[in-house]
Amino acid sequence: MNPILMAVIVVTVIGLIGAVILVAASIFMYVPVDERVEKITAVLAGANCGACGCAGCADYAKSIVEEGNAVNKCTPGGAKTAAAIAEIMGVEAGSSVPMKAVVACSGTCEKTSKRFEFEGIQTCQSVKGLYGGDGMCKYGCLGYGDCTRACPFDAIHIVDGIAKVDREKCVGCGACAAACPNAIISIVPEHKRKPVVLCQNKDKGGETRKACTAGCIGCMKCTKVCHFEAITVENNLARIDQDKCKGCQLCVKECPVGVIHVPANE
Amino acid sequence: MALKLASIFFTMILVDNYVLAKFLGICPFLGVSKKLDSAVGMSLAVTFVMVMATAATWPIYTLILAPEWAVGTARDLGYLQTIVFILIIAILVQLLENFLKKFIPALYKALGVYLPLITTNCTILGVTILNLDNGYNFIESIVCAAGAGIGFLVAMVLFSGVRRRVEQAIVPECFKGLPITLVAAAMTSLSFMGFGGIVTAIFGV
Numbered sequence: 001m002n003p004i005l006m007a008v009i010v011v012t013v014i015g016l017i018g019a020v021i022l023v024a025a026s027i028f029m030y031v032p033v034d035e036r037v038e039k040i041t042a043v044l045a046g047a048n049c050g051a052c053g054c055a056g057c058a059d060y061a062k063s064i065v066e067e068g069n070a071v072n073k074c075t076p077g078g079a080k081t082a083a084a085i086a087e088i089m090g091v092e093a094g095s096s097v098p099m100k101a102v103v104a105c106s107g108t109c110e111k112t113s114k115r116f117e118f119e120g121i122q123t124c125q126s127v128k129g130l131y132g133g134d135g136m137c138k139y140g141c142l143g144y145g146d147c148t149r150a151c152p153f154d155a156i157h158i159v160d161g162i163a164k165v166d167r168e169k170c171v172g173c174g175a176c177a178a179a180c181p182n183a184i185i186s187i188v189p190e191h192k193r194k195p196v197v198l199c200q201n202k203d204k205g206g207e208t209r210k211a212c213t214a215g216c217i218g219c220m221k222c223t224k225v226c227h228f229e230a231i232t233v234e235n236n237l238a239r240i241d242q243d244k245c246k247g248c249q250l251c252v253k254e255c256p257v258g259v260i261h262v263p264a265n266e
Numbered sequence: 267m268a269l270k271l272a273s274i275f276f277t278m279i280l281v282d283n284y285v286l287a288k289f290l291g292i293c294p295f296l297g298v299s300k301k302l303d304s305a306v307g308m309s310l311a312v313t314f315v316m317v318m319a320t321a322a323t324w325p326i327y328t329l330i331l332a333p334e335w336a337v338g339t340a341r342d343l344g345y346l347q348t349i350v351f352i353l354i355i356a357i358l359v360q361l362l363e364n365f366l367k368k369f370i371p372a373l374y375k376a377l378g379v380y381l382p383l384i385t386t387n388c389t390i391l392g393v394t395i396l397n398l399d400n401g402y403n404f405i406e407s408i409v410c411a412a413g414a415g416i417g418f419l420v421a422m423v424l425f426s427g428v429r430r431r432v433e434q435a436i437v438p439e440c441f442k443g444l445p446i447t448l449v450a451a452a453m454t455s456l457s458f459m460g461f462g463g464i465v466t467a468i469f470g471v
Contacts (some may be wrong), residue, residue, distance in 0.1 A: 003340040003341070003343075004278060006340075006341065006343065007346055009341055010330065010331070010343055010346065010350075011346060012351070014326070014330075014350060014353060014354070015353060017329060018353065018354070021357065021359060021361065022364075025364045025365070026364055029364045029367065029368035029369075030368075031367050031368055086356055117382065120434070121434045121436075122436055123434065126434075161295060178368035246397055
């Protein structure tokens, strides 16, 4: 027999047998999938960021359909995605306020200084292990960019010695908050008018002043000026209750060290 | 017999390591070695498919493509092995995926995206072809494939450790990223050269 013909026949036959086996297998071993899962996966953002608490977008879609998970947990997709999923599932979308990361430190290079030169492995984690960090303030941003490396969206960078969040790019997945060894990053609802105290220093006022000129000294001026009792000072550190705050921003003007800011307007 | 099999097995892991000595499968070696758990998952999937693929391709080659009586004649279709083997491996992986999805969903979930990825992995094809080139019989081929898979696992685990150190080191600007990773891979490979001859010396085969 012609060897070329023979080769063609052999490969074709092997291919056909394989095709038959695969078709038979896909019929015999068919796993039913709820079509809503596929539809929801298609409308999700597809970033697999894990902000919803599931292991990726497909997993979240599955948990919506099978476990009745809330439809508005996709922060990258926002309200549009929530509405699209709600339509597929036939439920109310619920409100979805965007959540974004806030770095609670104002100690830029000119406001604070270093205690020593650090030449070890250049990560926040390792410098933290050496006498609690190389900065004058033990509570603030270490500035070695563990958050930058953790961010899947390229939304947080070290600018002027402290981490700065790109409000446009941030989706509030919380990867940076988990990576920060000083735990100064938190994920808060992005409100246009409500301010946040951008400091974590719990030392007494005098010590704070020595370490950083932009540190909360616990002077209580903000608590006195607030009409809604939204601000409390604990461990020499002011905190604003986001639920009680009405967004009047009197405290922003009152703060003598200027650490109260509205993150959304930065 | 047992001695020869053991010799083949350990040669594949230490001396003829597919990644570090034969330089096959560099793509997953560099791509999936960032995290230890995904490196192990990928390696186990590769080992599994290697053994399955060898078990399927060895009989097809020796019985259909190039049976002993046909060698040297026009009926010898040995030259088709690359294309036929790729076809068989692709079918096999697809079949395996269906099977795992239906009967062992936990394993299917654990292997995840790596299973379809290794369809076109050159180490799998390399093992099946080199088994035949070395003239191994069926049992030897299976042992060789298993050894190659474990060797892949060893290389991946070792390199994910190396990589973690490299990532924390202060690297000169021009070496950042892939260049330093490749240099580290080359050094890991060099260190494996030290195993040359060790298996022959131990087993005396």
